[in-house]
Amino acid sequence: MNPLLKDIRDNPLLWLLGFVPVVFVVARLEPEAQTLLFGLSVLAIVPLAALLSHATESVAAKTGDAVGGLLNATLGNLTELVIALTALHAGQYMLVKASIAGAIVTNTLFMLGASFPLGGLKYHVQEYNRVSARVQAGLLFLATVALLVPSAVSEVDADVAAAFTRKLSVALALLLVVAYGLGLLFSLRTHRELFASAEHDEGDETPWPIGLALATLAGITVLVALVSEVFVESVQKAAEAFGMTPAFVGFIVVALVGGAAEMASAFAGARKNRLDLSVGIALGSASQIALFVAPVLVLVSYFIGPTPMDLQFWPGAVVMILIATLTASLVTNSGRSAWFVGVLLLMVYLIFAMTLYLLPPRVL
Amino acid sequence: MNPLLKDIRDNPLLWLLGFVPVVFVVARLEPEAQTLLFGLSVLAIVPLAALLSHATESVAAKTGDAVGGLLNATLGNLTELVIALTALHAGQYMLVKASIAGAIVTNTLFMLGASFPLGGLKYHVQEYNRVSARVQAGLLFLATVALLVPSAVSEVDADVAAAFTRKLSVALALLLVVAYGLGLLFSLRTHRELFASAEHDEGDETPWPIGLALATLAGITVLVALVSEVFVESVQKAAEAFGMTPAFVGFIVVALVGGAAEMASAFAGARKNRLDLSVGIALGSASQIALFVAPVLVLVSYFIGPTPMDLQFWPGAVVMILIATLTASLVTNSGRSAWFVGVLLLMVYLIFAMTLYLLPPRVL
Amino acid sequence: MNPLLKDIRDNPLLWLLGFVPVVFVVARLEPEAQTLLFGLSVLAIVPLAALLSHATESVAAKTGDAVGGLLNATLGNLTELVIALTALHAGQYMLVKASIAGAIVTNTLFMLGASFPLGGLKYHVQEYNRVSARVQAGLLFLATVALLVPSAVSEVDADVAAAFTRKLSVALALLLVVAYGLGLLFSLRTHRELFASAEHDEGDETPWPIGLALATLAGITVLVALVSEVFVESVQKAAEAFGMTPAFVGFIVVALVGGAAEMASAFAGARKNRLDLSVGIALGSASQIALFVAPVLVLVSYFIGPTPMDLQFWPGAVVMILIATLTASLVTNSGRSAWFVGVLLLMVYLIFAMTLYLLPPRVL
Numbered sequence A, B, C: 001m002n003p004l005l006k007d008i009r010d011n012p013l014l015w016l017l018g019f020v021p022v023v024f025v026v027a028r029l030e031p032e033a034q035t036l037l038f039g040l041s042v043l044a045i046v047p048l049a050a051l052l053s054h055a056t057e058s059v060a061a062k063t064g065d066a067v068g069g070l071l072n073a074t075l076g077n078l079t080e081l082v083i084a085l086t087a088l089h090a091g092q093y094m095l096v097k098a099s100i101a102g103a104i105v106t107n108t109l110f111m112l113g114a115s116f117p118l119g120g121l122k123y124h125v126q127e128y129n130r131v132s133a134r135v136q137a138g139l140l141f142l143a144t145v146a147l148l149v150p151s152a153v154s155e156v157d158a159d160v161a162a163a164f165t166r167k168l169s170v171a172l173a174l175l176l177v178v179a180y181g182l183g184l185l186f187s188l189r190t191h192r193e194l195f196a197s198a199e200h201d202e203g204d205e206t207p208w209p210i211g212l213a214l215a216t217l218a219g220i221t222v223l224v225a226l227v228s229e230v231f232v233e234s235v236q237k238a239a240e241a242f243g244m245t246p247a248f249v250g251f252i253v254v255a256l257v258g259g260a261a262e263m264a265s266a267f268a269g270a271r272k273n274r275l276d277l278s279v280g281i282a283l284g285s286a287s288q289i290a291l292f293v294a295p296v297l298v299l300v301s302y303f304i305g306p307t308p309m310d311l312q313f314w315p316g317a318v319v320m321i322l323i324a325t326l327t328a329s330l331v332t333n334s335g336r337s338a339w340f341v342g343v344l345l346l347m348v349y350l351i352f353a354m355t356l357y358l359l360p361p362r363v364l
Helices: A004-011 A011-028 A033-064 A065-073 A080-089 A093-120 A130-156 A163-188 A194-202 A208-241 A248-257 A262-269 A275-304 A314-333 A340-356 B002-011 B012-029 B034-062 B064-075 B078-091 B093-121 B130-156 B161-192 B192-200 B210-242 B246-258 B261-272 B275-306 B315-332 B338-359 C004-010 C012-029 C036-064 C066-077 C077-088 C095-118 C130-156 C162-190 C192-200 C210-242 C247-258 C260-271 C275-304 C317-331 C339-358
Strands: none
Touching: A004 A011, A004 A208, A011 A033, A011 A208, A011 C036, A033 A065, A033 A080, A033 A208, A033 A248, A080 A093, A080 A208, A080 A248, A080 A275, A093 A130, A093 A248, A093 A262, A093 A275, A093 A340, A093 C247, A130 A163, A130 A194, A130 A275, A130 A314, A130 C192, A130 C317, A130 C339, A163 A194, A163 A275, A163 C095, A163 C339, A194 B246, A208 A248, A248 A262, A248 A340, A248 B192, A262 A275, A262 B093, A275 A314, A314 A340, A314 B130, A340 B161, A340 B210, B002 B012, B002 B210, B012 B034, B012 B210, B034 B210, B034 B246, B034 B261, B064 B093, B064 B161, B064 C275, B078 B093, B078 B130, B078 B210, B078 B246, B078 B275, B093 B130, B093 B246, B093 B275, B093 B315, B093 B338, B130 B161, B130 B192, B130 B275, B130 B315, B161 B192, B161 B275, B210 B246, B246 B261, B246 B338, B261 B275, B261 C004, B275 B315, B315 B338, B315 C130, B338 C130, B338 C162, C004 C012, C012 C036, C036 C077, C036 C210, C036 C247, C036 C260, C077 C095, C077 C210, C077 C247, C095 C130, C095 C192, C095 C247, C095 C260, C095 C275, C095 C317, C095 C339, C130 C192, C130 C275, C130 C317, C162 C247, C162 C275, C210 C247, C247 C260, C247 C339, C260 C275, C275 C317, C317 C339
16 A cells, blocks of 8 residues: 555544645635635645655655755755745745744744653653754754844844845855754764764654655645645735734744644654654754754745845844743753743743734734 | 740840831831831831741641642742732832842842852852752743743833733733742642752751741731831832932842841851752742742732732843843852852842942933 | 074964064054054064963963962953053044953854864864853853943933943942952862863963063063054054954954964864863953953043043943853853864854944944
């Protein structure tokens, strides 16, 4: 039996794939039913993201450790990248930036924060590889500094020419991509023994044959792009209908939808006392978005967006990213966890979510 | 002999109780002698706070570990709570907020900072339970984030409706109380073995019989409330007379007066090489004020104050709380101390005190 | 053979001494050739700084550990002090402040950051004394708080009287010097055994006889002062000619020139797997500038400058110092290093350098 079909049969999450055709039909027949389209596209993106992540891992498993790690590291957040590219193409820079910031914060606070109690309620105290956590937290910290500077400088002087922010953003984007590459070189090649446990735990699901995996990768990416278009178009109207602020939608809803597949893996790892896996996915994913997805979007915006995008974020978002990174650094410093550590992370996330939910829309 | 009288005979600090009736007599005869009344009420509150803390510990000792810990944790800062409630009732929100912020900063920087050299001049290097310190520092960090957000958001947009700040403050207050409760559950029940040494050290003084303890608790609370009224009324005038800014009075003087009893215990612990006790009291007290006293004041303000109180602090106070929390986190991370560590904490405290002392009054 | 001449023969860096007379000749003959004078004075300061640092160490080696440590600790940044005094005398406060901030950031991020890969490319993982690193990071953190407060307060209220900032700056300067002195007492006397490895590694070069060392110290200091005068006068014009902002010149160029000699020692230590030496020089030098050079300049400005100098820095500089200190704290916390840790530090430094380079001049 085709392993793809077998996977679909065994994994109830993938049954949501039925919503994919529904989205396209409804989008054609009822283009004005924005709230419905928003709900359907969310339901369709989640299983597509799960398939995409499985296909990436299968290709990675076939190509050997170094190339595989590289593939995993660059395509691991393909869903987020495709959604953001669609929003970029539509000129919705506010949504793009909110979803980048939101993905960083959601991965460090919510994904990590929920993993700890999920594991901690079963296991009294859990341990994990703190070297790996430290490197990821270090990369995240670097990215936070890079995002902080353009916002801080233009805070100080509102008249700073947009040209300055744009030039600086491109330079920072290049620097972040280089740092990301050096981080991969360090963790996959020169010092891979320090990351041992986290790497070793990864081969959880049976990999698909390479042909199927590549075909799935290509096909699903196209589908995600098509569904994302519906999602991005409907999200603002739907937000209004639900009484949510655009900030809340970009920061919380998009981040949760885009990261659903990875969350499923991280939570499963925590329940199996393989916290290395959970911490690796959560912090790795956050640093990947900060050091790879965000810079790529800045650079790509010169080709596909109506105008170039810069790295200047809403100051509140920068504060949230800064706090999330600092919290993750302090928390993962000890390499041990109990349920309460996760509660602290979730509470910080809740504070941000509540603030964004209550925030009057015009502030952002 | 009555244990209460015996305690009073043995403890010179309690001889200050003689000032309690003096305060009431002077307040009746010379209601305009504000500077005198301020001095007398300070001298009267200090021994009352010491008695209150002893009574709380006695009740806690009789009721078993879990309930006792809970009692200690909720009534440990009763003096600060009563003073703040009196100020709240009088509509002096600036004083309430300054005293909350000041109590957090004074406990983390001054109480902790003075304990280290007091112990360190007798013992070369001292060790303490760093797990316990980490949990308290984590709770403090959470509270700091909660206090930071409303101020940061309203910084960004001065026109944000007060309604937003008020709604957010209530939500944050509830969240902080829940976090505080979960922290107690963690340290008193599910993972109490991690906090062993700190708990075990606590039974220092001979506990009173339960009847006497309860009666003292009730009686002294009423006395504190009555003296606080004189204190709150006289504090502003006295500050002017002494050439102090209101910020300095609320932040430094009120915090030192309210925390005098706990400081006595923390310092005694440090001199006896029981640094677990000192660190526990200092950080525990700070997190109790941030996660219990402050939220309770916000919620109670809907019933007893002239208008509801929010959690939006003067930005300078937020910066100081943030630095104090970060400093405490970094310092207690190692679980070891020598005199110089305390000097660093005291220096940071001194920087804040000097700044507030020199600050022109209208800034706050 | 005279040990001074022998040193000059053996150390190619010292051959640059030939530029010292050239500077004076050109300054007399072509006083308007600012760009040339700038380049020549840079080339002349570097070897002078190296000699100064060797002479200081020789005097220190002869006077015994405690006094020697003190000498090293106070004269170790004599070059930076002399350059800053010259700029102060010329009333160039912006340059003085930028060079203080730049020296702190350059030492913590660039000197430390380049030492790690220089050692890490030869040695897989390197270890160093983390107690010593922690004390230096603690002192740096204290200084950062002291620099943060005046800027933060005057941010909040632009109308705060300059008198307030000036009074506060003097008080902070005194406090920092006291903290610095207590830090020396701690590391050189009461707890010197904790710093063992770092101290022991220091005696690298053969010390000179005391007479020669003292004469060199005096003579070279005068020469540095004279060359600094040319440097300070030409730096602004040269910056314009090179298309650099004054912020970039003060922050990056002056800091690199002033610290060149120490960098040579730190890098040599890292290549010899003596990372204690590198970390000690980098963080020790940064905390010395923050807690000794900066306060001395504030106090001295009352006597030699046209008007007193305060400790209020450009907010961007404060953010950079804060991030640099925090990064150094987090990084040195583990006491172990590999090349990638240094890359992270260098990247943060690069972010700051790029921002300052691109920044429109009028912002600062």
